[in-house]
Amino acid sequence: MPKPRTHYGLTFFALATGAIAFTLLQSMVSPALPAIQQELGTSTSTVTWVLTGFLLSASVATPILGRLGDMFGKERMLLVALGGLWVGTLIAALASSIEVLIAARFVQGLGGAVFPLSFGIIRDEFPATRVPTGIAMVSAIMGIGAGAGIVLAGPIVDGLSYHWLFWFPLVAITIALVTTLRFVPESPIKTPGRINWPGAFLLSGWLVSLLYGISRASDWGWTSPEFLGLMALAAGLAALWARVELRADEPLIDMRMLQQRGVWTTNLTGLLLGFGMFGSFILIPQLAQLPESTGYGFGASVTQSGLFMLPTTVMMLLVSPVAGRLTERIGPKVPLVIGTALASLSFLLLAVAHGERLDLYLAAALLGAGIGMSFASMANLIVSFVPASQTGAATGMNTITRTVGGSLGAQVLASVLTAHVASTGLPLDTGFTTGFTISAGAVGLAFLAALAVPSPRAATAAVPAPA
Incomplete structure (x- = not known):
């Protein structure tokens, strides 16, 4: 019952x-x-x-x-x-x-x-x-x-x-x-069918190869045979997965859905935003924990360094319902564009000025507003582009792109800091400047991807009806 x-x-x-x-x-x-x-x-x-x-x-x-x-x-x-x-x-x-x-x-x-x-x-x-x-x-x-x-x-x-x-x-x-x-x-909406086990196996294979390779890149080196081999394996399994899914009568993930412009541009935006967000979790606390004697650190403990991220969390909480209301009135694309612009601005600020506590607090607040507005609108965009019968699969892939982007951002920026180390073993200020600049570039590309997302109303006609 x-x-x-x-x-x-x-x-x-x-x-x-x-x-x-x-x-x-x-x-x-x-x-x-x-x-x-x-x-x-x-x-x-x-x-x-x-x-x-x-x-x-x-x-x-x-x-x-x-x-x-x-x-x-x-x-x-x-x-x-x-x-x-x-x-x-x-x-x-x-x-x-x-x-x-x-x-x-x-x-x-x-x-x-x-x-x-x-x-x-x-x-x-x-x-x-x-x-x-x-x-x-x-x-x-x-x-x-x-x-x-x-x-x-x-x-x-x-x-x-x-x-x-x-x-x-x-x-x-x-x-x-x-x-x-x-x-x-x-839920009253279901799409009965069978599980495409070959598709599930191949999806698991390329995701594991990709994320494991990224997680070990700092230890192995980005040009090591181990890392490049896993990336090649991930690419090969992903290509085979796409081929299997396209030929399947009941695919696990509808590849035609992922090929829609509104879906892939939103996923690309999520990937790049994830890169920036998790990169900030590496860079800002580490900068805060460096000794003041370096001339650019703040001598914070682990607990105190976490407080530098508090403005990010608070702004995400405050901005998210605003993004929802904006979506109700003008659609989800505008909040995504605004959010990616704010997040990009936060990293640009950090790239040119991170020597004072106020710099970090202001940038963290801008980042929180940008990420909160962007994340709040991305799922609404995906939902607007796909039929109700594909909501779980489509939003699941969007969630994964954010995770992959976050893993990549954390590892890339950790490697940047490792490559810029003083004789004392501590990261140099140039490492942080480079890291913030890379993050600004990644989130700037997310802004461009957000601009490329079509209007949900324009895309509605291209969305297939629920099965």
């Missing part, structure tokens, strides 16, 4: 709670890796798998579970994603060895599907006038949670232990599970 329809506000609470828990688990671990390495007595290369394993698992699970949600029910798959996130987080909170912790993080990655599934549920369940704001708020949580995780990680690890990085989100996941069971009805 189907659940009775509940007020959309209760449905949104359930979706938002699960989304914020996932994004906190994604970002809080990064600043805590040195503490985890020391407590578990492991190597630097091994402890990075605590982050890499999570990203790999999430990248594979997100589009697959998103598509399964379109086929078998979005609420059902949301419970699977949240259940995996809950189990993995409990194991991680109890873990006393690096092997168990890494395994737990792989299980946690199933939670990545909360985003495409939530977008689909909002599209199916919310009043039409509230859909843009609902999608905007959930989409922006990806940035809000990431920024909040960077801010909260230091105080939690310093005051308690790294185990609490998992105990706190576990509470949120439990609430999300209970409220989803109680308040989220099963």
